[in-house]
Every structure is written in C-alpha cells, then in structure tokens.
Amino acid sequence: MYEQIYEQQNELAKLIDRYSGRDGTHTTAIPSLIFARQSHITEPNYSIYNPSLCIVVQGVKEIFLAQERFRYSLADYLIATVNLPTTAQVIETSTDIPYLSLKLEFTPSQILEVLRDAEIRVNPKKDAKRAMFVSPVESSMLKSVIRLARLLDSPQDIPILAPLFTKEILYRVLQGPYGSRLGQIAIEGSYTYRIRNVIEHIMHNYNQSFRIEDLADIVNMGVSSLHRHFKEVTAMSPIQFQKQLRLQEARHLLLSESTDACDVAFRVGYESPSQFSREYSRMFGFPPIEDIKRLRAKDDQRINV
CATH class of the missing domain: 1.10.10 (Arc Repressor Mutant, subunit A)
Structure with missing residues (x-):
C-alpha cells in the first residue's frame, strides 16, 4: 500500500512540476485546479483559504488558523470547508526537491450534489466543528486526483470529465473520517x-x-x-475574524497602490490610525510603512537574483 501511494505521489509530482515549471502559484486549464511550486522556504503568507482540498506531494507546509497550527506533508491532505483567514508557510523544500502541491476548489452545491447522489446522510443538528482539518491521504483518493490531473494532457476531455472526477474526489473525502464536517457546509439549517x-x-x-x-x-x-x-x-x-480581514486587505492595498497608511486605515474600517498601526504591527511584526518597505526590498532581491 505504501509503495502504491509513493508511486502515485511521484506521478502527481511530475505532473505538477511539468505544468508549473517555476516557483509560484499556477492556474491550470481545469478552472478549479491550482498547482504550487516553491524551491525556497517562504515568508509567512497571509491570505483567505477558500473551500478547497490541498494535497502536498513534495515538501512540508504549515498553516496557522488563529493560534492553531496545521502541518501537512506528502502523507496528508488538508481541507478548508469555509473561507478562513490564515497564515501559511512552506517550511521544508529545496532546489533539488521543491515543494509541490495542488489545490482543488469546490462549492457547497457540489458537496450537496454528491451527498444526494450517494445518499449520504448528514445530521444537521450536530454541533459545528473546526472548518479546517488534516487527514492521512489514501491511495483511492490519489487515484482519483491523478485521473483529474491527467486531463491536462487531453484538454478536449476537460469539460466532460473534470466535473465527474471532481465529484469522485469529493465523494472520497465525504467517505473519510472527517466527511461529516465537509457535509455540514451544504446542509441548510446546520450550524456550520x-x-x-x-x-x-x-x-x-x-x-x-x-x-x-x-x-x-x-x-x-x-x-x-x-x-x-x-x-x-x-x-x-467574529470581531477577530473581521480584524484579520481588515488587516490582510490593508496590507494588500499598501503593496498594490502605494497609498498613505492613514488613508488605508480608514478604507478598511478603522477610525483610529494609531489603533490600526498597533494592530498591524501585532499581526505582521512591523508597522505598516516599515513592513511594506521590507516586502518590496525582498521582491527587488528576487527580481535581481
């Protein structure tokens, strides 16, 4: 079984490497399928994790949801069932064996379709559970994921077969140990x-x-x-969640628009620039202007290497 999983991960790694080619995040001809490649340990990346399945085939990634840590590598898959503000970092990689992963995005309606077609019952009265989890990957899931990724070699088949293979992958997750957590997002009236x-x-x-x-x-x-x-x-x-959104958007605006920190503070909802600066520093480790200068300097170094 372990040998089979190793061979499947190796095939996925070759596919991801072929269709990414360089470090970064890469969309594919399958709209919901995204590949990632990194040959160097990354800075913490603050972003919104949308509902998705993530599988690592080389390297190790670490994600923080508030103070909770999720670490996953080639033995695991990670699921986010709702939109979540997170901090993510590739912590194990090299130029010889780069970090390689894929992300498959999905919607509650897709989950509901699988629940109905497979006649999987989910109790809507169960208490809500954490919307992010890591679970050991199984050969049956990798087989389904490989079928989806192979479609990139025959793009004419994508419109018909990609939805079927995606449905198969979601079915595998719903049949797994955390399937009820995933199913809860699609059941109207459930707490999740x-x-x-x-x-x-x-x-x-x-x-x-x-x-x-x-x-x-x-x-x-x-x-x-x-x-x-x-x-x-x-x-x-809810207040902490909102604060994470505001600060992530503020950082994005400062990086993309070269605008004034006070103006950004007001645009994202702060009434006090001093409070904005304190909370920004607490989250990102530096005051706004210093943080943006630091990030731009790092970008210039990468460009000039």
Missing part, C-alpha cells in the same frame, strides 16, 4: 451552514461595524450560540 452565511456577511462588509446581535438575527441564532459555534468553526470570534 449558518456560520458560513455569517462569514460571507462579514467578508462582504468587513469595513463596516456590526453588532453581534445583528449577526445572530441574520441566521436566526442566539447570541451565545452564534459566538460559540463561530469560534468552533473558525478558531476566532
């Missing part, structure tokens, strides 16, 4: 389903103040129940 709606509301209105009572009303939950289940799903409170 309702927390997903709260997350979407915060993401679309991250620069606006809110009352926890208003969020609870949106999804017909009590305040204490919302707070408890939200923290169980995301490892943070």
Whole structure:
C-alpha cells in the first residue's frame, strides 16, 4: 500500500512540476485546479483559504488558523470547508526537491450534489466543528486526483470529465473520517451552514461595524450560540475574524497602490490610525510603512537574483 501511494505521489509530482515549471502559484486549464511550486522556504503568507482540498506531494507546509497550527506533508491532505483567514508557510523544500502541491476548489452545491447522489446522510443538528482539518491521504483518493490531473494532457476531455472526477474526489473525502464536517457546509439549517452565511456577511462588509446581535438575527441564532459555534468553526470570534480581514486587505492595498497608511486605515474600517498601526504591527511584526518597505526590498532581491 505504501509503495502504491509513493508511486502515485511521484506521478502527481511530475505532473505538477511539468505544468508549473517555476516557483509560484499556477492556474491550470481545469478552472478549479491550482498547482504550487516553491524551491525556497517562504515568508509567512497571509491570505483567505477558500473551500478547497490541498494535497502536498513534495515538501512540508504549515498553516496557522488563529493560534492553531496545521502541518501537512506528502502523507496528508488538508481541507478548508469555509473561507478562513490564515497564515501559511512552506517550511521544508529545496532546489533539488521543491515543494509541490495542488489545490482543488469546490462549492457547497457540489458537496450537496454528491451527498444526494450517494445518499449520504448528514445530521444537521450536530454541533459545528473546526472548518479546517488534516487527514492521512489514501491511495483511492490519489487515484482519483491523478485521473483529474491527467486531463491536462487531453484538454478536449476537460469539460466532460473534470466535473465527474471532481465529484469522485469529493465523494472520497465525504467517505473519510472527517466527511461529516465537509457535509455540514451544504446542509441548510446546520450550524456550520449558518456560520458560513455569517462569514460571507462579514467578508462582504468587513469595513463596516456590526453588532453581534445583528449577526445572530441574520441566521436566526442566539447570541451565545452564534459566538460559540463561530469560534468552533473558525478558531476566532467574529470581531477577530473581521480584524484579520481588515488587516490582510490593508496590507494588500499598501503593496498594490502605494497609498498613505492613514488613508488605508480608514478604507478598511478603522477610525483610529494609531489603533490600526498597533494592530498591524501585532499581526505582521512591523508597522505598516516599515513592513511594506521590507516586502518590496525582498521582491527587488528576487527580481535581481
């Protein structure tokens, strides 16, 4: 079994390396399939992990969700079932054996389709669980993933076969030890389903103040129940979740628009530039302007190497 898994990972590694070619994140002809390659240990990357399956075939990656750490390598797969602000870093790689991984994005409607077709029952009354988990990868899942990735060699088959192979992969996850966690995002009325709606509301209105009572009303939950289940799903409170979104967007704006830090603070919802600077420094390790100068200097070094 281990020899079979090793051979499957080796085939996936060759496919990812062939279709990426250089360090970075690479979209493919299959819209939901993304490859990543890194030959050097990376800086912490602050981003939103959207609902997806991630498989590493070379190297090791570490992800922080609030203070909780998820470490996964070629023996594991990682699932995020809702949008989550995270910190990710490739921690083991080399120029000879670069970090290689794939990401398969999915939607709740795709999960619901598999649940219905396979007649998989999910209890909607179960308490919400963490929306990110790591599980050992199995040969049956790798076989399904290889079938999907091989379609890149025959692009004319992608429109018909990619949805079928994606469905097969999701079925494998739903049959696994954490399948009920994944299924909960698609079951209307479940706690995870309702927390997903709260997350979407915060993401679309991250620069606006809110009352926890208003969020609870949106999804017909009590305040204490919302707070408890939200923290169980995301490892943070709604306010902490919003803060992560604001600071990530602020950093993006500062890097992309070369604008004033005070202006960015107001744009992402802060009323006090000094509070923005303190919280930015706490999250990224440096005040806004110093952090952006540092990041740009690193980019210039990479360009000139």
